[in-house]
Amino acid sequence: MLIKDIVLRQRGNNKTAIIFGNETISYDQLLDQASILANRLKPLTTFSNHIAIFLPNSIQYAVSYFAITLCDKVIIPISTLAKKAEIESTLIYCQAELIITNFSNLNILKEMLSGMEQATRIVIVDSDEIILINDKKMLQYNNDDLKYDDESDQIAIMLHTSGTTSNPKRVMLSHRNLISNINSNIESLQLNSDDISLVQLPMFFGYCNTAQFLTHLCLGGTIVILHTMFSPKQFLQLVEKEQITNFTTVPSVLFLLLQHKEKQRFDISSLRYICFGGGIMPVDKLRKLIDEFPSIGFVHTYGQTEAAPRVTCLLPEDALRKIGSVGKALPNVSVKIVNHNGEEVAAEVIGEIIVKGENVMKGYYKQIGETSKVLQDGWLYTGDLAKYDQDQYIYLVGRKKNVIISGGMNIYPEEIEEVLLQYPLIKEAIVIKESHELLGEVPIAKIVIHGDKKDIKNIQHDINKYCHMNLTRFKVPARIIIVENLNKTKTGKIKRF
Template sequence: MNLTTRLAQIAKQLPDKEAYVFMGERCTYQQLDAAVSRFADGLAQLGIRRGDHIALLLGNSPQFVIGLYGALRLGATVIPINPIYTPEEIGYILLNGDVKAVIGLDLLAPLFAGAKQRLPLLKQAIVCETPQGKEKGISLSDEMKSFAEVLAAGDSSFAGPELDDDDVAVILYTSGTTGKPKGAMLTHKNLYSNAQDTADYLGIDEHDRVIAALPMFHVFCLTVALNAPLMNGGTVLIMPKFSPAAMFALARKEKATIFAGVPTMYNFLYQYEGGTVADLQTLRLCISGGASMPVTLLENFEKKFNVIISEGYGLSEASPVTCFNPLDRPRKPGSIGTSIKNVENKVVNEYGEEVPVGEVGELVVRGPNVMKGYYKMPEETAAALRDGWLHTGDLARMDEEGYFYIVDRKKEMIIVGGYNVYPREVEEVLYSHPGVVEAAVIGVPDPDYGEAVLAFVVKKQPELAEEQLLAYCRERLAKYKVPSEIRFLDELPKNATGKILRRALKEQLAASRV
C-alpha cells in the first residue's frame, strides 16, 4: 500500500465525502482521485516517467495536492521546495536534485525560463496561473505548459505503474550543518506508514476536519495535516496562508476538529484579541511540533480556548513523526510524548548504548518511517544511519513512563517560526561579502517567532553599514534566514585552535542583559 493506491481505495469507499475545502471550493474523494489520475496521465504525455524527479514550488492549494499525488501515481519522485526561496537556493536544489520538471507559480516563470539554460536535465515547466501573475503581466513561453492544460489533457482512468515500497517517493531538502542542504530520500513505505501510524496514534478518521495552515512543502504539514487525514477519509481544510483571523473564521465556519501548528502560530492565536472559545468549540485536538513549545504558552492557550494541545517530535529524515503525547494517558507539558505505533525511540551514549532512565544522551530512532538515505551523499548517510538507527543529533532524556524530553536541539540550529536555520548557511553568505572579515551567527529569543537570527561581524571596510549587509543577505537568503540584527565587533572569540566560539558569544550576550 502507498499514498496514491490508498487514495484510490478511499475514493471507492467514500466517493462523495469531501476530501478538501479551499476558499469555498469543495472537492470530493471521487473528484480528487480522478484529478490525480488525469494529472499523472498529463505528465506521462509530456514524457515524464517513473523515477524522474519533479520539483514542486507551490503554496497551499489544490494544485499542490493534485500535483503531489499525480506525480506519485506516475511513479515520479517529488521534491517540494519553498517557493519563497531565493533563485540561488532554488537553483542549488534543482541542480543537486537532478530535476527533470518543475511545477510552480507563474510568478516564478522567469526563473524557470532562465534555469533551463543552466540545468541540462530540466526539460519541462508546468505553471499555475495566479491573479498576481496576471496583474504583473507574466506570460508563459511556448515551452511552458499551464497546470490546467496538463490536467485537462489527461485521462481519469490512468492507473500508473505498480510501485515498489522502497521506491523513493519524495526528497526533502533540509539545511545542513555544512551549509548546503541535504536531500532526505523518503520512500513510499516511509510516507504511507508514518501517515497511518500518526493517524492511528491521534485517532484521525473520516469524521475529522483538519486545518492545513502549515506550509504543505514542509514535512510536518505533509504528513500530519494532509496525508494522515486523506489516508483515512478525513477532510483537509486548506488555508492558503496562515493568519489568526482567517484561522478562527475557518475553524468556526467549517467545524474543524484538528489544528496543527508550530508554537509561533499558537502564540499569534493566543495574542489575537478577536479569537474566542466559541470559534474553536468543535476542535477536539491541537497538535504542536517544529520547535519546543513554552509550557506557559501551552497552558495559557488551553485555558483560554478549552482545547488540548498534543506536542510531538519529528524530523525530515523520519517522515517526520516519531513521538506524540498520547491522548489516552496523562499528557506531560514540556515532553514530546511517547513513541508512536511501529516507531522506536531510545536515548544512547556516544557508543550507541542505551543510557539509564533520566540520563541525557542522543535520541535515536528506528522504524518503517526512517529515510532511505541522503541523495548522492553516502558519507552523510552512513553517519546518520548507524546499526539500523537514525541518529537525530538531538540530546534527550526519557522518564520512567517512556515519555521523552528534548534537552537541547541539534548543535547551533536556530528555529525561526518552525523553520530550521543553520548558522553556517547564513555565515557563508556574510563571508561572501567583500567587506566582511569574519562572521558568526547565533539564535536569540524572539517573542513572535520563538527565535531570531543574530549575526556578529568583523568588517574590513569601516564604511560598511548594517543595512547594506542586511540588503546583501536578503538577495541571497529566504526571508526567515536573514539576520534580524547585525552587530559589528573588533574580533570574535576563539579557542586555542582558532575556532570561533558561538557559545562564548551567547554567554557575552546573556551577561550584557543582566
C-alpha cells in the same frame, strides 16, 4: 500500499477531499484531475524519474502531487519562496528536468530558470501548455541505484533538509516510510474519516506532508487549506465555519493565538486537537494555552524529516502532568536515548535520541557518506539531545551540534531561549555561540522585542538582570543584541546558522 493508492481507492467517492477558499474538490474529482495531468506527464518522463512541484499550498499542489505518484515517479517539492540559485541547484542535483507550476507562478519560474545549465520543461497545471526552457539536449539520467525489488520500498518523495545551495541535501522517503508514519499518526491520535484538518504549514514541509495532507486523505477525511496569511481571528472563524477537528502548527503561531482578545466570541467546540512542534514551547505559555482553551487537547510532538517525520507525542491527558515533555514513541516506532557508546542511558541522564522503524528514511540522495553517519544498524541517530524522566517520558534538551562548550561546561541554547521567551518584552529569541579567548565559547542572544526600542540600554540591562535571576551564571548570555527581525527558514523556523 503505495501513495497513489490513497486516491485510487477513493474512486467514485463524492465526499469533499479538500477545501481552499471558495474552491472545493471531491475525492473522485481529485483522482480524475490527477489522472488527466498524469497522462500529460507520462510522455515527458522518459529522461528522469524525478518531477518537481513549484506551487503554493493549494488544490493544484494536491493534484500535481498525486499525478506524479500515478506516473510512479518521485516528487521533488520546491518552495515558491525559493530563489534562482536554490531552484537551479535543486533541479540539477535531483536530476529533475520537469517541473509543474501554474500561470500565477509561470513568469517568476521562467525568469528563475533562464540561463540554466540543463534543459527544463515547465508543465502548467491550469492549462495544456508545456514550455521548454533552454534549447539544450535533454540529459539521460540513470536512477537504477534507487530501484528496489519491493514496490513499497521505491522512493516516493525527496524532501529538503539541512543543506546549502552549493551542497543540497534531500531526504529519500519511500512509500513504506510514509504509509508507516501515516498509520502511526492515525493510531496515536485515534483519527477517523470524520476528521477535518486545517492546513497552515507549507505542504512541502515534512510535518504537513505526512501528518496532515497524506494522513487525512488516507482516512477519507477532509483538508481545509488556509488560503491567506495566518491571523488568530481568521483561524477561529474558520474553525467555527468548517467545524475543524484538528490543527498542526509551530509554537510561534500559538503565541499569536494567545494574544487574541476575542477568543470567546467563536464556537470552537469541534476542535479536538492542536498539535505543535518544530520550535521551543515555553512551559508558561503552554499552561496559558491549556487554561485559555480548555476544550482543546494540546499535543506536543517531536520528529525529524528523516523519520517521515513524527517520532513521539505527548497526548492531552498527560499535557499538564508531564508538561515540557514530548511524550513517548508513536505506535510502531522505537526510540532510545543513548550515550556516545550507543548504550541506553538512565533517567535524567542526557543522551542522543535514536529512532528505529519502517518510518526511517532510505537515506540522503547521493550522500552515502552522510547517510552512513546517521543510519547505523537500522537506527537513525537524530543528533537531538534529550533525557528520560522516571516514567520514561522524553524531554528534549537541544541539538548535539548546537551545544556551546564554555569553560568545559555544556550549554544548550534551547534552554536559554526558553527562559528568554518567558520575559514579557521578548517576542523572539535565538542563542548562538561566540568564540572567547579564555572560555573557548560563550552564548550570545539575539532578540526581537515588542514595542518601543528607544531605551535599548535599559532594556538590555533589565533582560540581563532577569537572566541572572533565572539561569546558572555560566549560561547567562555574554551579550544581548536587540535586532529588528531574525532570519527564518521557509517553514517559519528561526535560522540558527
